[in-house]
Amino acid sequence: MGELEFQTNVSNHFCIVTHWQDAGRVNEPGFGGLERHDGPSAARDLACRTEDGQYRFNKGQTNLQRGWMMVLESGEDLRQALDQFYPAGVGVFLAHRNDTLEVENLRDKLQRQSGMYRLADKISDAGAQQLIRKICGPNHACARRILWQIDAHTPLDDSEASRFSGIPAPLAENEAIPLLCREACNFFVEECRKAAQEEMLDLNHPNTRASDRAGLRGL
Amino acid sequence: MPIAPKPHSALLIVGHGSTGNPDSSAPCFEHADAIRRRGLFAEVHCCFWKEEPSLREAFYMIDSGEVYVVPDFISEGYFTQDVIPRELQLTGPSTIIRGKTFHYCLPVGSHPSMTRLILRRAREVAPDADPAQTTLIITGHGTHLNRNSAQAIRDQVSRIAASGAGYAAVLDAYMEEPPFIAGWDLMAPTPQVIVVPFFIADGLHSYQDIPVLLGIEKEPGAAASQRDIFRHNPHHLRDKLLYYSSAIGTERLLADVILDQVADFDRMHKSALT
Ligand code: SF4
Numbered sequence: 001m002g003e004l005e006f007q008t009n010v011s012n013h014f015c016i017v018t019h020w021q022d023a024g025r026v027n028e029p030g031f032g033g034l035e036r037h038d039g040p041s042a043a044r045d046l047a048c049r050t051e052d053g054q055y056r057f058n059k060g061q062t063n064l065q066r067g068w069m070m071v072l073e074s075g076e077d078l079r080q081a082l083d084q085f086y087p088a089g090v091g092v093f094l095a096h097r098n099d100t101l102e103v104e105n106l107r108d109k110l111q112r113q114s115g116m117y118r119l120a121d122k123i124s125d126a127g128a129q130q131l132i133r134k135i136c137g138p139n140h141a142c143a144r145r146i147l148w149q150i151d152a153h154t155p156l157d158d159s160e161a162s163r164f165s166g167i168p169a170p171l172a173e174n175e176a177i178p179l180l181c182r183e184a185c186n187f188f189v190e191e192c193r194k195a196a197q198e199e200m201l202d203l204n205h206p207n208t209r210a211s212d213r214a215g216l217r218g219l
Numbered sequence: 220m221p222i223a224p225k226p227h228s229a230l231l232i233v234g235h236g237s238t239g240n241p242d243s244s245a246p247c248f249e250h251a252d253a254i255r256r257r258g259l260f261a262e263v264h265c266c267f268w269k270e271e272p273s274l275r276e277a278f279y280m281i282d283s284g285e286v287y288v289v290p291d292f293i294s295e296g297y298f299t300q301d302v303i304p305r306e307l308q309l310t311g312p313s314t315i316i317r318g319k320t321f322h323y324c325l326p327v328g329s330h331p332s333m334t335r336l337i338l339r340r341a342r343e344v345a346p347d348a349d350p351a352q353t354t355l356i357i358t359g360h361g362t363h364l365n366r367n368s369a370q371a372i373r374d375q376v377s378r379i380a381a382s383g384a385g386y387a388a389v390l391d392a393y394m395e396e397p398p399f400i401a402g403w404d405l406m407a408p409t410p411q412v413i414v415v416p417f418f419i420a421d422g423l424h425s426y427q428d429i430p431v432l433l434g435i436e437k438e439p440g441a442a443a444s445q446r447d448i449f450r451h452n453p454h455h456l457r458d459k460l461l462y463y464s465s466a467i468g469t470e471r472l473l474a475d476v477i478l479d480q481v482a483d484f485d486r487m488h489k490s491a492l493t
Contacts, residue, residue, distance in 0.1 A: 041252065044248055048241045049241075055239070055240050055241055057237070057238045057239075057241075057270060057271075058271070059271050083264070083272075083280055087266075087271040087272035087276065087280075088271070088272035088273075088276035088277060088279050088280045090280075091276075091278075091279030091280045091281075092276060092279045094279070095279050100317075101279070102275075104275065112305070112306070114297070114302065182275075182276065183273060183275060183276070185271070186238050186269050186270070187238065190238065
């Protein structure tokens with residue numbers, strides 16, 4: 001799931017979780033030098049910072065630190081760890097599989113912003129499509145598969161990001177739990193706000209909506 | 220007050236969160252861990268406005284049919300009255316959403332037991348200070364945007380003054396409205412002063428802005444997780460001895476206040492049903 005790999009039946013443990021690129025080291029002597037954590041409690045700290053100490057507020061980013069292993073002894077502990085590494089990721093995946101997931105289109109998300117983020121909804125559809133190509137997908141360090149559209153009638157333009165499976169490791173779809181994006185993240189909302197501001201300040205910007213342009217001219 | 224175990228219910232703690240640093244949500248996760256360890260609920264989760272999981276995603280983390288929602292906020296206000304009910308689709312004290320019953324409790328900061336936490340914090344930060352020689356100042360943001368938080372602070376000031384804790388004076392002060400915290404030395408009649416920030420987490424205000432207003436720092440420093448400003452008590456400043464505490468929301472016992480809000484909910488809303 002995401003950048004994590006689970007291994008069962010290693011040294012009689014229920015499950016050992018590592019970064020998928022560290023999975024082989026579990027079978028080396030001394031666990032290949034991986035730092036061992038027993039139980040799920042270290043998951044939040046591991047998920048919060050990149051290797052060089054940057055804050056990972058978007059947990060779907062493909063910069064999960066390496067060099068650790070987590071030994072878990074029950075399904076409950078595993079679920080708790082996964083909910084820290086990928087908040088709500090398992091639940092969202094299960095709901096999607098059962099067809100009970102309520103996906104939130106971008107316009108719904110932007111319309112519910114507060115304070116200075118209200119401006120974010122002013123972004124044009126074309127501007128939002130551009131942002132998806134610029135921010136989302138594995139080429140921009142996000143491992144999530146986008147489920148939302150711009151609005152109910154406007155699907156995403158075809159791109160590497162809109163096509164991505166949500167599985168960053170080299171695995172088949174039936175071997176992994178994909179990371180799903182049911183609503184645009186706060187980073188995306190922030191970028192919408194910035195782009196909307198630029199569009200509005202530039203009357204000649206190709207993405208400025210005709211209605212906004214008329215409004216701005218009237219100011 | 221002890222709370223009866225709720226093995227078929229979930230607890231959902233709702234915080235603000237931040238896209239800039241992990242300090243804002245850290246206390247929320249710590250309180251959740253503390254409550255989880257007590258085994259009172261089938262599940263304990265956190266969700267946030269500005270962090271993952273979002274309030275709407277949280278629905279998918281919960282397996283239980285009954286959910287207690289406790290806002291980790293300092294007072295009633297825009298977030299507890301508008302944002303949280305809208306995001307979780309709550310329409311009253313209890314709401315059934317896709318088969319789950321959500322009980323909406325009051326925010327932690329408005330519970331009377333916060334008084335106990337402030338007094339404990341004050342004693343911890345200044346264990347040798349004689350209350351009779353000490354002024355206790357509770358500080359918050361202020362301004363019209365946070366009118367309710369100022370009221371929550373004034374309520375605490377009255378409660379502490381009436382509690383018999385023995386402080387020479389108990390005062391409220393704000394960053395952006397009078398009485399200004401920057402004038403702490405002028406408003407305190409005693410040689411010793413304890414300042415407790417009435418915030419839910421250590422963030423820009425308690426680590427950066429207030430230390431500058433108090434005169435501890437010349438200019439705003441780094442974020443909470445990168446500093447240890449609270450280890451240097453007391454500060455000899457402006458001819459007084461100043462003790463500065465971290466935000467009240469980081470207090471370990473806030474987990475108990477969360478449980479108090481759940482117990483209060485049951486008392487207020489459930490007893491009517493039985
Ligand atoms: S909005 Fe884009 S960048 Fe943000 S989590 Fe979803 S896919 Fe990733």
